[in-house]
Amino acid sequence: MKIATGTVVDGKVVVEGEILPEGSTVTILLREDNEAFELTIEEEEELLASIAEIERGEFISGAQLLERLRRFG
Numbered sequence: 001m002k003i004a005t006g007t008v009v010d011g012k013v014v015v016e017g018e019i020l021p022e023g024s025t026v027t028i029l030l031r032e033d034n035e036a037f038e039l040t041i042e043e044e045e046e047l048l049a050s051i052a053e054i055e056r057g058e059f060i061s062g063a064q065l066l067e068r069l070r071r072f073g
Contacts, residue, residue, distance in 0.1 A: 006015040
């Protein structure tokens with residue numbers, strides 16, 4: 001997983017400093033104008049731990065998650 005910053009130019013997101021492979025799937029988080037994105041130390045540690053889990057392959061796909069949720073539906 002990578003985190004990159006970009007801007008919208010002519011309706012397309014232009015990522016700064018990263019070359020993304022053609023066809024890459026990306027997730028975009030939009031900030032409101034002048035909105036800061038701040039985490040507590042605990043939240044940042046939790047986020048970094050979660051990223052490390054994903055990098056180790058410790059995750060399920062979206063399809064697997066939806067299937068599990070249907071069982072409880």
